[in-house]
Amino acid sequence: MGRSKGLRGVSHLVILDKQAVQALGDPGHTKHRRVVSHVQIAASRKRRAEVVQVVVPTTVRVEAGWDRQSAAWAFASRLRIADVPLDQTHSNAAAAIRSETEVGAAEAHLGAVVHSTSAMHVTVVTGDPGSMRLVAADRQITIVVM
């Protein structure tokens, strides 16, 4: 699955950070089963027609080394995890977040996704909860620490 078709109408957005992506893509990673568990919950809920979407900001994907055309990433690439591109709106928001918090570009992009979504519930699966709290600021999110 490639670019997100837009996140309107999504009631629950689950965002993966770099470490979550790397764990998902590597069956030998110590946290692989843990991240798979969260994707499994999303899949089960979708099968019940609950509108939950797992996404990855494209900047996070770059930092994690996730190439959707690479056979090494075939498993992650088939799981209907949508890209959220760094478009103009997200770039502006990410730049502002980066200026305010001094986080990296990927974290700032993730923060821009958090702030732009209309999803009622946002969950971030992360290895860096401190940065996620920083970029989320006053936006209510659920942080899952790997």
Place this chain on the structure above:
Amino acid sequence: MNPETQPIVNVVAIGQACSQLNVEALEAIERIGELLDVPALATSDMSLRIPTTLRDAAALAVRELGAAPSAIALSSTALRTTLEGLVMQAFLDDHYERYPDSRPDLGDLAIAAAEIDGHLLAGEPDRLRRAAEEIVSKRPDASPEDVLLWAEARAYAA
């Protein structure tokens, strides 16, 4: 089959097929994924038989609750979501076959379900694992949500 009760798509049958994946099924799953990725610009005039009561309920939900822009949008979203779930499950099952250690057990899933929702027991993985072990002895088909309910009930009782 009575046309009034004929489902749009036999989701149960697809689900059963997904549990016995072969090459043809995997190719079908890949193709479903490709179709879901195509921008939804074209629509079909083909009329799908759906239960009249379901159609009326959808119209009411759209008109009175603003559940979606239209009944078509409501049904399309539900269908897309369910199909995406089936595709995900097929590839997860395939992955579990290849890497058995990656398959989460009920305790893992209960913890993930709690964490993903910010449930009050999300920070108590040991309690959730115990609840999973207890419930699975009585209900082998228990869901992660069943475990959360059981763990919550036990927590209140204690």
